[in-house]
Amino acid sequence: xxxxxxxxxxxxxxxxxxxxxxxxxxxxxxxxxxxxxxxxxxxxxxxxxxxxxxxxxxxxxxxxxxxxxxxxxxxxxxxxxxxxxxxxxxxxxxxxxxxxxxxxxxxxxxxxxxxxxxxxxxxxxxxxxx
Amino acid sequence: xxxxxxxxxxxxxxxxxxxxxxxxxxxxxxxxxxxxxxxxxxxxxxxxxxxxxxxxxxxxxxxxxxxxxxxxxxxxxxxxxxxxxxxxxxxxxxxxxxxxxxxxxxxxxxxxxxxxxx
Numbered sequence: 001x002x003x004x005x006x007x008x009x010x011x012x013x014x015x016x017x018x019x020x021x022x023x024x025x026x027x028x029x030x031x032x033x034x035x036x037x038x039x040x041x042x043x044x045x046x047x048x049x050x051x052x053x054x055x056x057x058x059x060x061x062x063x064x065x066x067x068x069x070x071x072x073x074x075x076x077x078x079x080x081x082x083x084x085x086x087x088x089x090x091x092x093x094x095x096x097x098x099x100x101x102x103x104x105x106x107x108x109x110x111x112x113x114x115x116x117x118x119x120x121x122x123x124x125x126x127x128x129x130x
Numbered sequence: 131x132x133x134x135x136x137x138x139x140x141x142x143x144x145x146x147x148x149x150x151x152x153x154x155x156x157x158x159x160x161x162x163x164x165x166x167x168x169x170x171x172x173x174x175x176x177x178x179x180x181x182x183x184x185x186x187x188x189x190x191x192x193x194x195x196x197x198x199x200x201x202x203x204x205x206x207x208x209x210x211x212x213x214x215x216x217x218x219x220x221x222x223x224x225x226x227x228x229x230x231x232x233x234x235x236x237x238x239x240x241x242x243x244x245x246x247x248x
Contacts, residue, residue, distance in 0.1 A: 027183035027210070099211055106183045106210040110190035120209075127211040 005108040005117045006033040006059025008067040009101060010052055010074040014039035017070075020101055029105035033059035047077040056081070056090055064089035064114030066104055066121060070097045091118055099124035167233040170225045171244045177218035179210075181247035186210035188239055194230025196240070207240060 007024075011017035017038025024034050035055035040046040056065050067082075069075045069092065078092050091114065093100065100121040107120035175181070177200075189196050189207040198207045198216070205212035207226075218224050224244065228236040 023179075027179050029183065102179070102183070103209070103211055106186045107190070109183075110187040110208075112190070123209070124211055127209065128215055130215065130217065 002111075003061045003063040004032045005063045005104075005112070005114050006035070006056075006061055006065040007101065007104055007108065007117075008052065008055040008059055008065060009034065009036050009038070009097075010047060010055075010067060010078050011036070011038040011070040011097070012045050012047060012072070012074065013070075014043065020098060023098075024101060024105040027102060027106060029109040032105050032108040033061060034101075034105060035059045047073045049077055049081055052078055052081045053085070060090075064091070064117075066108075066114065066117055067092045068095060068097060068101050068104070068121065089114060093118050093121050095121040096124050099127065099129075103127075164230060165233045166227075166229045167237045168225060168227045169237050169241050170223050171241050172223050173218055173220055173244060173247065175247045176220050177213065177216060177224070177244070177247065179214060181243060182210050182213040184243050184247075185213055185240055188243055189236070192228070192230070192232050192236035192239075194228040194233045194236045196226070196228045196236050198240075199225040199227065 009017045009020050015038065017036035021034050021036045035058045037048065037051040037055035039048070041048045041050055056067065059065055067078050067090065069078055075092070082090060082092060103124040104117050104121040108117045185207050186209065196207055197204050198213065200216040200218045203216050205216060207213055226237045226240050
């Protein structure tokens, strides 16, 4: 794989984001850069502009970055970061947090481009769990 | 005798069966090697997240159309969530089916991943 798409997991909880990142590595996407931006900078529950900004920078390998929010202010905080640093190849995606992350990571690990990875994450909404 | 039938024999020895392996002779596209290949695999473990992830990554590398059948369900193995939604359990049989220029290689590769799942 030349340059994999990067994935940022934005959550109110550091544990939730870190746990999901751990799960993605287990599913075989350890070749994909995944960063967890969970909780506030002081470790509390909430979202952090700085952590999101840093996470995007951390996973950016030049092929684009997909940002997955869990809910609520994860979306608002990410939007604030992207409004200040608008880039066509850093995209906030509306998808289920766990399923979308798994689909995106596996697709990115297979060498897909940013559009395909975004599509895979969004598609996760329509795949039944049972 | 089908040209590639020998390649499927080792799988029979492992308890898996190759159903078909034939050139689509009626296809009138010169130079277009459109083959169909199918193989049943008995799962040594539940088809959970990890093997589903490996399967999806491998499946994306082939140009053939691939599907994996389990009971009445049939999904494209490039979709990791779809593969997990099969709910295929240890000891049951899934069938890999591919159609296209690299059909046999696709099925053999995916079958190997399934057989090695833990």
